[in-house]
Amino acid sequence: GENVEQHPSTLSVQEGDSAVIKCTYSDSASNYFPWYKQELGKGPQLIIDIRSNVGEKKDQRIAVTLNKTAKHFSLHITETQPEDSAVYFCAALREKLIFGAGTRLAVHP
Amino acid sequence: DVKVTQSSRYLVKRTGEKVFLECVQDMDHENMFWYRQDPGLGLRLIYFSYDVKMKEKGDIPEGYSVSREKKERFSLILESASTNQTSMYLCASSSAGTDNYGYTFGSGTRLTVV
Numbered sequence: 001g002e003n004v005e006q007h008p009s010t011l012s013v014q015e016g017d018s019a020v021i022k023c024t025y026s027d028s029a030s031n032y033f034p035w036y037k038q039e040l041g042k043g044p045q046l047i048i049d050i051r052s053n054v055g056e057k058k059d060q061r062i063a064v065t066l067n068k069t070a071k072h073f074s075l076h077i078t079e080t081q082p083e084d085s086a087v088y089f090c091a092a093l094r095e096k097l098i099f100g101a102g103t104r105l106a107v108h109p
Numbered sequence: 110d111v112k113v114t115q116s117s118r119y120l121v122k123r124t125g126e127k128v129f130l131e132c133v134q135d136m137d138h139e140n141m142f143w144y145r146q147d148p149g150l151g152l153r154l155i156y157f158s159y160d161v162k163m164k165e166k167g168d169i170p171e172g173y174s175v176s177r178e179k180k181e182r183f184s185l186i187l188e189s190a191s192t193n194q195t196s197m198y199l200c201a202s203s204s205a206g207t208d209n210y211g212y213t214f215g216s217g218t219r220l221t222v223v
Contacts, residue, residue: 004151
């Protein structure tokens with residue numbers, strides 16, 4: 001079955017810096033790769049996603065890139081703000097979503 | 110605003126009790142899922158359902174069962190709660206259509222088994 005690895009597990013940045021979170025997946029048939037943000041006390045919320053026929057997608061300060069050959073995908077957050085502090089999860093869809101272990105991002109003012 | 114609603118935010122149950130976690134979605138989604146979330150392990154799939162009265166085992170079904178009698182409701186059942194089932198439980202739903210694969214999650218139920 002699908003396996004998703006996510007790195008790093010924790011990430012600390014200064015406000016205004018960029019943050020990058022990386023994931024790898026094992027099943028080459030996976031065709032959809034969402035990223036979720038989970039704030040304290042809340043369920044995960046979808047922030048951006050990408051399909052296997054697209055290499056890059058951007059939405060304001062966040063972007064996702066996909067390298068199908070290497071089976072890597074990454075989340076990029078630019079100009080980080082304190083409200084970006086949360087746990088971020090990547091996932092890959094084959095028949096159902098399989099999640100990475102999560103990255104706790106802390107943005108310090 | 111579309112929603113997935115989990116009936117309880119916090120639950121404390123005793124070992125051996127039968128526990129019901131309820132989830133209701135108002136988006137007319139065909140697919141519903143139960144995950145558990147533990148630190149360092151991410152979200153692990155317990156059970157899922159693609160239709161009423163249909164259920165499939167996920168990656169960690171042992172000790173759990175589910176019920177889907179109506180399209181909007183998906184219940185997770187712990188037949189005899191144990192301390193290793195102390196966790197955050199998340200319900201999600203998604204459309205069966207191919208134009209939108211996104212899952213919508215509830216706010217979670219934090220279950221403590223003592």
